Amino acid sequence: MARTPAPILIPALLAAALAAGCSGSDSPAEAARPRGAPALTEAQARQVLASYAKGANRAGYRLSARTLPTIEADPQLSMDTAALKLRRAVRQRPAKMAFTDTTFYIPRLPGYPHWFAADAATGKGDRTVRHALLFTQAAAGAPWLLAADPYPTEPALSKIALDPAGFATPVDPAATDLAVAPGKLPRAHAALLTDGPRASGAALLADGAKTSETYKALKQGERALAGRGVTLSSRFSAAPYKVFALRTKDRGALVWYVLKQNEAYSATKRGRLAVSGDLVGLAPTRTARTRMDTTVLVQYLATVPPKGRATVSGMYRKAVTANGS
Incomplete structure (x- = not known):
């Protein structure tokens, strides 16, 4: 389903600020040895991507999430369902999706779930958007579903x-031959965004627009809202979704993971809060009076080196619930 690379946040002032903003014991030789069978062939992966685009375009044209469970799994499903609610509320269909410039990264896997990644683009010219799609299959014969699609800002x-046969190598979330185990990234990133660069584990992530700069933007947004009589409390945590990782050419890893952001807005005077921007479609416009609580999911794509700090190069953010009182 077509989405905008930088979803609108609530309130608009805060949106502007944020916009700135194998087993672990395997030796290199052991990790390079093929294990298991490829999840599928490249031809089959192309069919999966084409089928997904067809289903997403159908859902977008109908402005209905009814069929999304047949082509998506969480967290993508919850996020795109919320995105369709917004589009239905503003009566705006997404642009038709057509993937181009596609490369597939298919790992050898010893068992299920099966999964693979795809690097692809949509749009043309200065409206081109790159995608880091991740598809999963829960069991033999189960459908292939899009589970994640963060937008990379570099050719990550x-x-x-790739091995001599052209297949990728999966990395265990608990791998110890990296600067940080992929499975530890969500908690470290959540700590940084909640408590700042001095938080426990925050030093594992390099400074950047999606790490230290996002934290600074959030603090600036909170101060700006306070000047308008609105208090914002924001906390991040690791979302309960599987972490996926593939080996990179420098013996590092490219990692997909998800955070959950809980926001609480409060105001002493009615009329200071409103359901708008990214929250449209999630609650009635007049729901918020003096308090609003939201849940946001944020997908990330990060590169972890053998030594050094992890770099976050992609994301997709979407509010999925909103409750006002």
């Missing part, structure tokens, strides 16, 4: 290593 997937 081109760093993925």
Whole structure:
């Protein structure tokens, strides 16, 4: 389903600020040894992507999320369902989706879930958007579903290593031959965004627009809202979704993971809060009076080196619930 690369946040002032803003014991030789069978062939992966685009375009044209469970899994499903609610509320269909410039990264896997990644683009010219799609299959014969699609701001997937047969190598979330185990990234990133660069584990992530700069933007947004009589409390946590990672050419890893953001807005005077921007469609416009609580999911794509700090290069953010009183 077509989405905008930088979803609108609530309130608009805060949106502007944020816009600135294998087992672990495997040796390199052991990790390079093929294990398991490829999840599927490249031809089959192309069919999966084409089928997904067809289903997403149908859902977008109808402005209905009814069929999304047949082509998506969480967190993508919850996020795109919320995106369709917004579009239905503003009566705006998404642009038709057509993937181009596609490269597939198919790992050898010893068992289920099966999964693969795809680097692709939609749009043309200065409206081109890159995608880091991740599809999963829960069991033999189960449908292939899009589970994640963060937008990379650099050609991160081109760093993925391929074996002589052209297949990628999965990295265990608990791998210890990296600067940080992929499975530890969500908690470290959540700590940084909640409590700042001095939080426990925050030093594992390099400074950047999606790490330290986002934290600064959030603090600036909170101060600006306070000047308008609105208090904002924001906390991030690791979302309960599987972490996926593929080996890169430098023996590092490219990692997909998800955070949950809980926001609480409060105001002493009625009329200071409103359901608008990214929250449209999630609650009646007049629901918020003096308090509003929201849940946001944020997908991330990060590159972890063998030594050094992890770099976050992609994301997709969407509010999925809103409750006012």
